[in-house]
Amino acid sequence: MKLALWGLQAAVIWSSLLPAVYAAREGGLRLKVNGKRNPPDLKYSKRGNILGSSTLSNSADISYYANVTLGGVSFSVLIDTGSSDLWVAGSVPNAKETGKNSGVTYAIGAIQGPVQLADLNFTGYVVSDQAFIQVTPDSTNPQGLGLIGLGPNQGSNVFSTLGSVSGAAVVDRIFRQNTSTPNFLSVLLGRYDDPTDTFPGDITVGDILQGYENITSQSKLDVTQVSTFESGSQHWQTLIDANGVLGPDGQPITLTTVVAKTSDAYKLTAVFDTGFSLPQVPEALATAVYGRIPGAQFANRSDVGGIWQVPCDKEVNMTFIFAGQKIPIHPLDTTIDLNVTDDSGNKVCLGAFQPITTAQDSNYDVILGMAFLRNVYILIDYGDFVDGTSVTANPYIQLLATTDPTEAHQDFVNVRLGGKDDQSWQLLPASSTGSTPKAASQFVRKIEYYWPIIAGVAGFLVLVLIISCLCVRRRKRTNSRPFWRSQKSYRPLQDPAPVGMHALGGPRPSSSDYRNPWDSRY
Template sequence: MGIRTLLLALTLPLFDLAHAEFHAIRHLSLAPRSQEAVALPPAEFNVAITAKTPRRASKRNALASLRRKPGKRSPGKRPLRLPGGGGSTVVVDGSDFDEEYLTNATVGGQHFSLIIDTGSSDTWVAHKNFNCFDIDGNPVSPQTCAFGTKGFDTAASKTFQLFPNVSFNITYGDGEFLSGPVGFDTVSIGGFSVAKQEIGVPTLTAWEGDGINTGLIGLAFPGLTSVFNTTDPTKASNANQLPYSPLFLSGVAQKKVKNPFFSIALDRGSFDQQENDPFDPNLGFLSFGGIAPVPVTNTAVTVPVEGYSTTTGIPSNAPGSEFFFYTVNVESFTFPGSKGVVTANNNTILDTGTTLNFVPDPVAAAYNAQFKPAAVLDPDFDLFVVECNATVPDFAVVIGGKSFTIDPRDQILPAGTDDNGTIICITGTQPGGPDVPEDIFILGDVFLHNVVSTYNPVAGEITLTERAKY
C-alpha cells in the first residue's frame, strides 16, 4: 500500500486457538510441488471503475514518501508487513503517482475506493467519526488524513455487527497507525460479495491519505491480521492476537467462487501521467475466480508460496511452517554484469502495495551502475537517483525456471521536483538491505506491471503469466 511497512513484530508461534477457534484459519506450508503452470479459468465478470479525485498538493513532493524500505526482522519474530460468485473482475484505478492501486467497493452498502494490497491481510475502512493525528500522535484536522470520503457510517448499515471487547490495531513503518473497533459486514467488489466479513473500522487514524482512498483490502494470509482480544491498543500482542479469515478466503468458504483464485493485472501509467496527473482510471484488473482478462504470452509458471519457520521466522517449507506473505523463491536476477554478484534470495514477496522492487543491496548496486549515465545513491533518501532520460539496462527475474523481463519503462520513475522545479527521477529497483535470511525483499509494482499474478491461497500456490507488450 504505497510502500508501507508493518511495524508490529510478534513472537512466533502466532496462534492461540483458545482465543479464536471460531474464526481462525491455519494455513500450513505444503511440500514443494511441480512448477508446471496451472490451467487457469477466465474470470466471468468485468466491472469498470471510473472516478477521479484530486490529490492533496502536499503529496506532489513524493520523494520522501517513496523511501519506505522493507522492515527488518529478528530471529524468532513474526515477519513484518512490508510498508496495503463464480468469478468476477473489477477494473483497478491508480492514485498517488500510481503508488497505490484502488478498486471500488461497497461496505454495508456504502461506497469507497480501497487500496488493493497483497502484502497485508486486513480489510479496513475509516469510521465516520474518526479522529486524525499526525505520526507523532498529536491531534490534527480530519482533513489532514485526506481520506476520500467522510468514512464508514456503521449506524447507517443494516448489516453491520459489532465485535465487542476487541480492537483493530496496526502501525506502519513510516509512523502511520490505525486503531479502533472491529465488526462484521457485507463487503462487495463487483460481483464478488462476502457476507459477515470481519473488518477494522478505525476511529484513531494517523494516515497520509491521497484524497481518494478510505481504506484497504488485504489479500494475504490470516497470520498477518491485526485484531486483538483487548480494547486497549497498547496491550496488543501475540498473546491476544485473534487471527481471522481475510476477505478472499471468506469468499471461498462461502462458495462465492467456483475456483479459489484471485488474479491481479496492474497497468503502468505513462511517465507524463505519473508526473502530472494525480489519478488514473482503468489501470488493470482485480479478478476473482480466474485469471485477469489481459493479453498474455505462453510464458507461465506455478510455484509454491514459501512458508515461514515458526521458530526462526525465516522462509521454510518444512512441516509446520506457516504462510504469511506471498513469498516466492527467486532463483536469480539477471542483468548486464549480474554474473559477478550472487543474485538469488528466497525471502522475496509479491506486494501490490509497494511501488518499487527492493532487492539485496549488492544486486541493487550492481544493477544501478549499469544505467547510462549510472544511477547515484542519494544518502539522504537511500535511493538511487537517475537522469530521467538515462538508458535503462535489461533486468529479469527468474522464478520457477522462467525468466520474466521488466520493461525499461518501469525502471525510471518521476519522484517529485527539486527546489528549481526540475523533475527528480529514481530507478525502479532499489536496495532492500543486506542479503541475509532475516531481511524481507519485495517485488513490487515495477515487477508486477509485467505479469499477471494469480494466487491460490488455499493450495498455497502462485501462477505468474507473462503479459503481452502493452
C-alpha cells in the first residue's frame, strides 16, 4: 500500500503559489518550497491515510509544493517522500507517448493516465525524457497541479510499467546522470503560524542548506528494509529508540511494535512522509499524549474520523528519540487549530498525532508527517536504492532537531494565549489505558510472522504421524493374532478422566487486530 498524503486539491483554486526560487550552490542545487494554507470551508482529502476516509474542513493546514517545469510548462507539485511517481494534471507540450498506462491508488481516490516522456527541470537539474503520468484535469486535480514522488524507486508504478531505466523516478534519474552529485535529498519545512521563524521551506538535491551544516554530524539512522516480495512497500523508514517517545510529563510511553521482524519489540518503525499532514501513531501513543490533558476528549468526527479534541489553550509537549538524539515537538504542532468546534459548540484544537487506522501496515508502526517534520531538518541518503548504479553503500537518514523548547513555549504563549503565560493547570493522573503494552504482544507478533513456517512444519509432522500409524497397523496385521483380536488395555469407566494439557495460547490473531484505518491518500 502506498503512503503519500494528498493534502492539496481545492486549496490550489484558492490562490496561486509563489514562484519557485532557484539557488545554485557548490555541490548541488536547492529549490524553495512554498506552503499553502487552505482557506476556511474548503475541503481536502489526504493522500495516504491521514484523517480517515472523510475530508476535513480546514483553515490552517499546510501543504508543501515546489514548482517544476515539464515540457516547458510550469506545474506546482506536492513534494512527497512517501511515494515515487511524478504526475501532473494537464497537457504537456511535445510529450512523447509510451503506449503504456499507469496509476497510483490512494486511500481515498486514485489517479491514472497515459505514461509520457518530457524534459523536466527540478531544483535546477534538467532530466531528458522523464517519465510521468498525465492526468486529465478535474475538480479534484485542477489544471497545473501535480505531485513529485521522492521515495525509493522500488515503489514506482511507472518504473514497473515501463520496466526500464527510462521509467525511473525523478531523483534516480538525477543521480544517474549526475554521478558527481552526492546521492542525498534534504528537506526543511516551515511553520505557517510560527511568530519567530519564516514560513517557506526548502528542498535540496545533493546540497546542505546554509546554517544547517551540523546535519552531517548527526547519527546515521539505518533505513529498515521490507522483505523482497514486498519491495513496493519500501519507504524511508527507521527505528525509534526503545521507549523513545516521551509524553507530556517527560516520561517514556511504553509501546511495542507490530513489525514482526524487529529484533527489539520496544522499538517502533517510523516512516518519514512529507505528504502527510497529521502523523499517524498507535492508539496507545495518542491516548498517552492527549488523554491526560484536562478537557481533552476522543471523538469520532464526521469531518476527520477518530481524533483527540483538546482545549486550544492547553500546551501539549512530546519528544521522539532516535539513536539517543531527542527531537522535541513544537506545541503548535502537537495540537492544530483548524477553527473547529466540538458537539457542544466549543472551539477545540485537534491532536495532530492521530490514532492510525487505514494507513496501518505490518511494515511500520508510525507515519511521521508534516507535524513532525516541521521540527527537523531531514537528510535522506539514497545509497544503493538508486536503480542501476554501482553505489554499494546502505541508505540512511539523518535528523537535525530545529525546535528549541524554550522558544517553542513562548511561541505557544504568543499564538494561543495572547501573550499571557498561564500554565497553572496540571496533567490528569496517569492511566494504564493505552500506555501499557498488550500481554505477550511480542510472542503474538512473532507467531504471526512465522505462521506459514509453523503451519508447514505442523503439516509435515502430521503427515509423518499418519504414515507411522499405518506402518504400525500393518506390522500388527503380520502377528499370529489377528489385529482385531489383539489384547487391549482399557481404562475402567469409573476411573476419573486424565487431566488435559493447558493451552499455552489462544487462537492466532487476525491481521485486523493490528491494522487500524485513518485519513486519505495513496
